[in-house]
Amino acid sequence: MNRLSQIFGAAIIIAIAVVFIVQFRPSTGPVQSAGSTCAVEVRGSCISSIDFNASKNLLAMRSPDENRLRAMGYRRLTAEGLYERWLLNEDAKRLGISVSDDELTNELVAGRVHVSLPADKIRQVGYALSLREDLTRYLDVRNRQTKKFDNKQYEKQIRNITKMSPTDFRDYQRKELIAARMRELIRARVRVGENEAFEQFSREKSTRTLAYVRFDRRFYSDLIVDTSEKAIQAWADNNKEELDKAWEGRKAQYQPECRVARVLRVEVKPEEAEQGPEAGKAAAKARIEGAVQRLKKGESFADVARSASDDPSAARGGELGCVAKGRLSKPVEDKLFEMKSGDVSDLIETEDGFHVIKLEQIAKDAEAEKIGRQETARDLYIAHESERLAAEAAKQVLAAAAGGKSLEDALAAYMAQLTPAKAREKEGAAAPGAKAGAAAKQDGNKDGGAKEGGQAEAGEARAPYTIATHPNRPTVETSLPFNVSGSPIADARDSTEAARIAFQLNKPGDLPKDVVALANGYAVIQLKEKTSASQEQWDKDREFYTSAMRAAKQNDALIGYVRRLKSTIGSEVKYDQNLLKESKPAEDGSGEPPLPLEDEGE
Numbered sequence: 001m002n003r004l005s006q007i008f009g010a011a012i013i014i015a016i017a018v019v020f021i022v023q024f025r026p027s028t029g030p031v032q033s034a035g036s037t038c039a040v041e042v043r044g045s046c047i048s049s050i051d052f053n054a055s056k057n058l059l060a061m062r063s064p065d066e067n068r069l070r071a072m073g074y075r076r077l078t079a080e081g082l083y084e085r086w087l088l089n090e091d092a093k094r095l096g097i098s099v100s101d102d103e104l105t106n107e108l109v110a111g112r113v114h115v116s117l118p119a120d121k122i123r124q125v126g127y128a129l130s131l132r133e134d135l136t137r138y139l140d141v142r143n144r145q146t147k148k149f150d151n152k153q154y155e156k157q158i159r160n161i162t163k164m165s166p167t168d169f170r171d172y173q174r175k176e177l178i179a180a181r182m183r184e185l186i187r188a189r190v191r192v193g194e195n196e197a198f199e200q201f202s203r204e205k206s207t208r209t210l211a212y213v214r215f216d217r218r219f220y221s222d223l224i225v226d227t228s229e230k231a232i233q234a235w236a237d238n239n240k241e242e243l244d245k246a247w248e249g250r251k252a253q254y255q256p257e258c259r260v261a262r263v264l265r266v267e268v269k270p271e272e273a274e275q276g277p278e279a280g281k282a283a284a285k286a287r288i289e290g291a292v293q294r295l296k297k298g299e300s301f302a303d304v305a306r307s308a309s310d311d312p313s314a315a316r317g318g319e320l321g322c323v324a325k326g327r328l329s330k331p332v333e334d335k336l337f338e339m340k341s342g343d344v345s346d347l348i349e350t351e352d353g354f355h356v357i358k359l360e361q362i363a364k365d366a367e368a369e370k371i372g373r374q375e376t377a378r379d380l381y382i383a384h385e386s387e388r389l390a391a392e393a394a395k396q397v398l399a400a401a402a403g404g405k406s407l408e409d410a411l412a413a414y415m416a417q418l419t420p421a422k423a424r425e426k427e428g429a430a431a432p433g434a435k436a437g438a439a440a441k442q443d444g445n446k447d448g449g450a451k452e453g454g455q456a457e458a459g460e461a462r463a464p465y466t467i468a469t470h471p472n473r474p475t476v477e478t479s480l481p482f483n484v485s486g487s488p489i490a491d492a493r494d495s496t497e498a499a500r501i502a503f504q505l506n507k508p509g510d511l512p513k514d515v516v517a518l519a520n521g522y523a524v525i526q527l528k529e530k531t532s533a534s535q536e537q538w539d540k541d542r543e544f545y546t547s548a549m550r551a552a553k554q555n556d557a558l559i560g561y562v563r564r565l566k567s568t569i570g571s572e573v574k575y576d577q578n579l580l581k582e583s584k585p586a587e588d589g590s591g592e593p594p595l596p597l598e599d600e601g602e
Contacts, residue, residue: 040083041574047082051172052579054162055082058115058137061161062130070582077125079575081116087565088182089175097185099177104170107177109149111141111157114176119183119562123555133551134180186561187554197546198538205533207481208502210488211407212525214518215394216472217386222315223470225385226421227378235384236377247376254372258322260361261336262301264291265311267353281353288347288354295344301358310353315465322363322371332357387521393474394515394522402511407526408476415474418467472520478528491519498525505530 039052056078060069092098107113115135117125126133139157143150158169236243266288273280291308295301305311305318313319325333332355335345339359348355363371393414400410467473479488484503487495494517501512505527515522538545 037576037579039576039579040079040086042083042086042570043572045086047086049576049579050164050168051082052078054164054169054172055115057161057163058113059117059129059131061137063128068128072125072128073582074125074129075580075582076575077117077121079580080118080121083570083573084118084562084565085116085175085179087562087570088179090569091565092178092182097178097181099174099181104174104177108154108170108173109141111139111149111154113137113139113173114180116176116179119555119559122558134183136180183558186558190550190554190557192546192550192553194542194546197542197549200549201538201541201545202533203484203503205483205537206503207483207529207531208488208499208505208527209481209529210479210498210502210525211476211528212479212489212498212516212523213394213397213407213411213474213476214472214489214521214523215390215397215474216518216521217383217390218520219470219472219474220386220389220393221382222465222472223420223467224389224418225382227382228421232374232378232381235381239380239384243373243377243380246380247373250376251369251372253324253327254322254363254368255324255365256368257362257364258324258368258371259336259359260322260363260371261320262305262318262358262360263311263313263320263332264288264301264305264309264318264356265353266291266308267310281349284353285347288356292347292356295356301344318358321375322361322368331355390521391515394524397474398511398515398524401524401526407524411474411476415467420467481529481531489516489518489523489525492523493517493519498523501525502527 037049038046039049040047056075059074059078059081063069113136115131115137117131117135122133122135125131126135131137139154139161141149141154141157143153155166158164158166162169162172164172266284268280268284272283275283287308291304294304294308300317302317302319305314307314309318311318320328323333323336325337327333328336329350331348331350335348336357336359339345339357341359341362344358345356348357361371397407397410397414400413401407405413465471482488482499482502484499485496486499488502489498492498498516501516502525505512508527508529510527512525515524
């Protein structure tokens with residue numbers, strides 16, 4: 001009898017549940033606050049702050065880290081998602097797309113709730129917020145014992161998380177479900193044929209390898225450009241308009257006062273820092289102290305800087321130009337502006353190492369302008385001339401290789417006829433460090449201050465740069481294999497240009513018609529190896545690749561569709577800036593109260 005009663009009772013419960021699912025119309029619970037405001041206004045339509053807070057809480061419920069949410073700007077993302085939801089709902093009216101009561105009920109009974117994000121953020125932000133790509137959350141609306149839908153559990157969940165009544169939540173979810181259906185329809189229109197997928201697969205899986213030569217402006221400015229006063233003045237006379245315009249933009253750096261200075265900087269090297277911060281500093285200090293000893297023995301500051309400084313100015317003998325306040329690190333600047341002309345400082349410690357500076361002149365007013373114009377002319381001239389020489393060199397080597405020489409032979413022939421600037425030869429400094437090397441020999445070291453094995457003692461002269469040893473000299477290099485969207489030459493001005501050109505070449509040994517522009521010069525490229533995607537690879541990856549390609553195109557289609565809606569029906573949008581402000585953590589470390597985290601359903 002007890003068994004029969006249990007079966008009969010269970011049948012009654014199931015019948016009630018079925019009726020509830022079919023006629024689910026929750027209407028109890030607290031009503032919305034009459035004080036709600038418009039979080040977003042679009043063409044006179046109001047999206048309430050109640051909807052905003054519900055969406056904000058649903059988006060954040062799987063991300064309890066308040067700092068991370070603030071960094072993402074999730075309040076603005078919430079508002080923009082609601083704006084796009086409004087656009088999709090308006091377009092749905094035009095298309096006659098709606099959601100029936102039964103369809104909405106089925107979603108809610110399953111615990112499946114929908115939210116909105118901006119279309120162009122769905123993949124990135126949705127992943128960060130643990131959202132599925134269809135922008136759904138699952139609420140635990142089941143009875144823990146029976147595992148069936150429980151209306152009390154459902155209402156508890158929506159009140160705690162969204163602060164809405166069941167009636168208002170149902171209306172809110174109807175709009176979200178219509179927006180979700182629109183997204184599905186837009187994505188469903190995208191088709192990816194197998195031929196299209198294979199063509200793209202082949203482009204991405206096929207690789208090329210390049211041989212290439214860089215012609216770096218720094219090599220030419222350090223060694224090849226004639227930097228004599230005569231050459232600079234001749235350029236200035238022929239380019240007065242450009243010089244005057246550049247000076248107008250720079251003169252504030254020189255007036256009313258600037259200080260002509262040189263610097264000797266020794267930084268903590270990475271391999272030294274590996275032994276610990278103090279060991280790294282001690283090694284750097286030992287090296288600069290060795291350089292200071294050379295100064296005390298009578299070597300010029302410029303020669304010591306050329307060979308012992310780690311500063312980019314080393315090639316110019318440590319020359320900083322005429323420096324105004326605000327251009328150097330504070331410890332160095334403070335010291336420089338308390339020195340007298342001709343002074344050499346003691347060691348100055350900074351975060352990255354040690355400095356010694358020499359103040360050569362204090363220039364004011366007209367004298368500062370004269371020096372400033374001279375430096376401006378010099379900088380512009382060297383920039384123009386090194387650019388011209390690098391471009392001419394690249395085109396010369398490209399022409400020789402196109403004429404039948406190997407890239408190696410074409411480069412060797414060019415380098416053989418290259419000579420350092422005559423101005424430097426006359427000064428006895430064919431390359432940075434030459435005078436320092438000579439001085440070191442006079443001190444009794446026949447190897448120019450180098451230890452056995454080629455390493456210089458702390459503070460002693462390094463071997464001077466020559467055409468053969470300059471770190472940016474042209475050499476033949478080989479890229480790693482890359483696909484059509486790769487970046488075989490890291491410092492190309494257009495990161496994909498070299499790859500695009502390489503995939504237009506037919507066979508190894510082929511050359512393009514022109515050189516490739518780099519951030520610091522030009523490059524000549526030549527196809528070295530060519531591999532194509534195999535049928536075996538395609539057969540293995542066909543399903544996965546086609547699916548991934550379809551998803552990417554669907555995402556692009558959705559972004560484009562929403563962009564068109566914004567430009568046609570929803571360009572007039574206004575956000576409540578107070579709601580968009582991210583909350584700040586309280587002094588005790590607490591932020592907004594954490595939301596209840598329930599286990600998501602399947």
